[in-house]
Amino acid sequence: MRPSFTKLGIMALFCIYLSAAAVVWAQDPTGRILGTITDPKGGTVPGAKITVTNIATQIHTTIVSGNDGAYQVLDLPIGTYKVEIQKDGFRKAVIENQTLTINRALRVDVQMELGSTSEVVEVSSQVTGVETVNATIGQTMTG
Numbered sequence: 001m002r003p004s005f006t007k008l009g010i011m012a013l014f015c016i017y018l019s020a021a022a023v024v025w026a027q028d029p030t031g032r033i034l035g036t037i038t039d040p041k042g043g044t045v046p047g048a049k050i051t052v053t054n055i056a057t058q059i060h061t062t063i064v065s066g067n068d069g070a071y072q073v074l075d076l077p078i079g080t081y082k083v084e085i086q087k088d089g090f091r092k093a094v095i096e097n098q099t100l101t102i103n104r105a106l107r108v109d110v111q112m113e114l115g116s117t118s119e120v121v122e123v124s125s126q127v128t129g130v131e132t133v134n135a136t137i138g139q140t141m142t143g
Contacts, residue, residue, distance in 0.1 A: 031100040034072040035108040037065045037085055044069025045112055048087040055080045055097075076100055083108050091115040 033052055037045040046067045053060040056079050065071045078100050085093040090112040100106045 029078050029102050030075045031078055031102060031104045031106060032072060032074045032076060033081060033083065033098070033100060033106045033108055034070070035083075035110060037069045037071065037087070038109070038111045039090070040111065040114060042111075045087055045090070048085050048090075048112070051084045051086075052076065053082045053084070055082055078102050081106075083110075085110050085112065087112060089114065 037048045037050070039045055044065075044067075046065055046069055048065040048069070048071075049062060050065060050071045050073075051060050051062045052073045054077065057077075061073050061076070063071055063073060081098045081100055083095045083098060091114070093110050093112060095108055095110065098106055098108060
């Protein structure tokens with residue numbers, strides 16, 4: 001009987017371990033920022049440099065938009081972000097105070113304006129968007 005008890009104990013510990021790992025994985029406090037960069041006529045802007053900066057930590061991630069003008073920054077900690085877009089021949093666009101909540105996709109589409117790269121178009125606030133990427137309903141709870 002002793003070997004059966006040992007096997008049962010090992011199986012129970014293994015189940016507890018898997019349960020704990022599932023709970024930790026499910027509560028990863030991250031989100032993503034995505035969007036499309038377009039020109040004034042609605043055409044896509046490939047190769048635009050996008051810099052996403054966490055306002056609280058000043059940690060930034062820089063990527064380049066694809067051939068379709070789309071970009072996506074994954075696994076960002078929740079918080080408030082600033083998004084800067086630069087491309088030769090266009091004014092630099094700065095979108096500030098974008099709040100990223102847990103397990104959400106924040107869409108920041110930008111229409112670039114023609115001009116010198118030394119000129120900056122700054123958007124200080126933007127209407128809170130509706131979740132259009134993820135078909136789930138969620139809420140952030142604190143406490």
